[in-house]
Amino acid sequence: xxxxxxxxxxxxxxxxxxxxxxxxxxxxxxxxxxxxxxxxxxxxxxxxxxxxxxxxxxxxxxxxxxxxxxxxxxxxxxxxxxxxxxxxxxxxxxxxxxxxxxxxxxxxxxxxxxxxxxxxxxxxxxxxxxxxxxxxxxxxxxxxxxxxxxxxxxxxxxxxxxxxxxxxxxxxxxxxxxxxxxxxxxxxxxxxxxxxxxxxxxxxxxxxxxxxxxxxxxxxxxxxxxxxxxxxxxxxxxxxxxxxxxxxxxxxxxxxxxxxxxxxxxxxxxxxxxxxxxxxxxxxxxxxxxxxxxxxxxxxxxxxxxxxxxxxxxxxxxxxxxxxxxxxxxxxxxxxxxxxxxxxxxxxxxxxxxxxxxxxxxxxxxxxxxxxxxxxxxxxxxxxxxxxxxxxxxxxxxxxxxxxxxxxxxxxxxxxxxxxxxxxxxxxxxxxxxxxxxxx
Numbered sequence: 001x002x003x004x005x006x007x008x009x010x011x012x013x014x015x016x017x018x019x020x021x022x023x024x025x026x027x028x029x030x031x032x033x034x035x036x037x038x039x040x041x042x043x044x045x046x047x048x049x050x051x052x053x054x055x056x057x058x059x060x061x062x063x064x065x066x067x068x069x070x071x072x073x074x075x076x077x078x079x080x081x082x083x084x085x086x087x088x089x090x091x092x093x094x095x096x097x098x099x100x101x102x103x104x105x106x107x108x109x110x111x112x113x114x115x116x117x118x119x120x121x122x123x124x125x126x127x128x129x130x131x132x133x134x135x136x137x138x139x140x141x142x143x144x145x146x147x148x149x150x151x152x153x154x155x156x157x158x159x160x161x162x163x164x165x166x167x168x169x170x171x172x173x174x175x176x177x178x179x180x181x182x183x184x185x186x187x188x189x190x191x192x193x194x195x196x197x198x199x200x201x202x203x204x205x206x207x208x209x210x211x212x213x214x215x216x217x218x219x220x221x222x223x224x225x226x227x228x229x230x231x232x233x234x235x236x237x238x239x240x241x242x243x244x245x246x247x248x249x250x251x252x253x254x255x256x257x258x259x260x261x262x263x264x265x266x267x268x269x270x271x272x273x274x275x276x277x278x279x280x281x282x283x284x285x286x287x288x289x290x291x292x293x294x295x296x297x298x299x300x301x302x303x304x305x306x307x308x309x310x311x312x313x314x315x316x317x318x319x320x321x322x323x324x325x326x327x328x329x330x331x332x333x334x335x336x337x338x339x340x341x342x343x344x345x346x347x348x349x350x351x352x353x354x355x356x357x358x359x360x361x362x363x364x365x366x367x368x369x370x371x372x373x374x375x376x377x378x379x380x381x382x383x384x385x386x387x388x389x390x391x392x393x394x395x396x397x398x399x400x401x402x403x404x405x406x407x408x409x410x411x412x413x414x415x416x417x418x419x420x421x422x423x424x425x426x427x428x429x430x431x432x433x434x435x436x437x438x439x440x
Contacts, residue, residue: 002129011160013137039096040383051223054195074158104378124304135292142285232439244385294348313426315357334404
């Protein structure tokens with residue numbers, strides 16, 4: 001599992017500087033922010049049809065089909081680039097869907113494999129593979145973007161996705177042999193649809209919902225209905241929305257600052273002949289490398305200890321506290337160096353500890369909630385946070401002239417609400433894991 005997510009994140013971080021170079025090179029930081037609304041709109045039909053598939057086909061058929069689709073899209077983008085078709089907006093919209101759906105799908109699968117106790121013990125190890133893949137992806141992009149160019153990295157990403165799919169198929173066969181060998185094939189996850197009304201007990205056995213539990217959890221409903229009918233899932237959705245709203249606004253602050261610095265440097269002739277796009281791409285390659293190395297260190301030495309000794313409940317509080325300190329500093333000192341290191345601390349914690357604990361929140365949920373509701377929350381609500389950030393950027397730049405310090409002050413208010421939600425969700429998580437009841 002660690003190797004599978006390692007390859008997925010390597011692919012994403014190979015593609016991420018490509019995204020930044022194309023959207024900031026062809027457009028601006030404001031355009032980048034506004035395009036998030038387009039991603040949210042596109043996700044509505046995507047999530048609907050993904051849920052339909054999850055209701056009908058087994059998990060590996062679902063995972064293989066989705067991964068093949070995204071890999072073929074990368075090949076198509078490369079072909080279009082050879083004919084000099086402008087790709088900035090289209091690729092930005094596509095990768096915004098790709099990165100949330102492919103990662104959410106992996107973690108749905110991980111939650112489907114393990115009990116709550118196994119997940120809390122193993123997710124930090126799997127998360128280490130995720131953090132390490134992000135580091136390698138950023139390094140590969142930084143080394144290859146100069147000699148190969150931007151578009152060839154798309155093919156590298158496609159090949160890595162194919163490798164990840166192979167590893168996940170191997171894991172699926174091994175885990176079914178471990179936990180389902182005593183069952184008839186028709187009653188195993190190899191044949192049952194991914195989104196069934198079952199949840200895994202601490203013994204490792206799947207248990208079907210009672211009629212009362214099915215009504216309480218909204219079993220059989222659509223993906224969005226599952227979220228809105230379940231208090232626990234709705235609170236997670238709001239947490240993810242606020243987290244991404246804060247993070248994306250911070251990314252706007254960084255992107256606008258970087259573009260201004262790159263334009264100034266190119267005009268002054270201090271970039272050694274690099275274009276604005278190449279300067280931006282190189283900055284983000286270096287930035288992502290530092291963020292991800294720090295993320296690996298945290299994942300390796302801190303995350304498992306925090307979860308073991310403090311628990312998932314306490315782990316949820318680390319990132320909002322770090323964000324509170326960072327944006328408090330930027331509210332008064334919003335220069336490039338300060339913005340870079342505030343975002344470095346925030347992103348490194350987000351990609352390590354926060355990523356592990358937010359995925360652990362799904363361990364006590366039903367299979368239906370894992371495969372359908374998780375895609376809604378980890379894709380649509382993530383992008384809804386982007387849309388709210390885009391609206392904030394539009395109002396802040398067009399009417400309020402907020403500037404970097406003004407946007408940082410808005411983030412401070414959002415982080416306060418984020419902390420309240422984190423406390424409430426942590427309490428519910430402890431309740432459901434101890435009682436072995438599905439969230440209702």
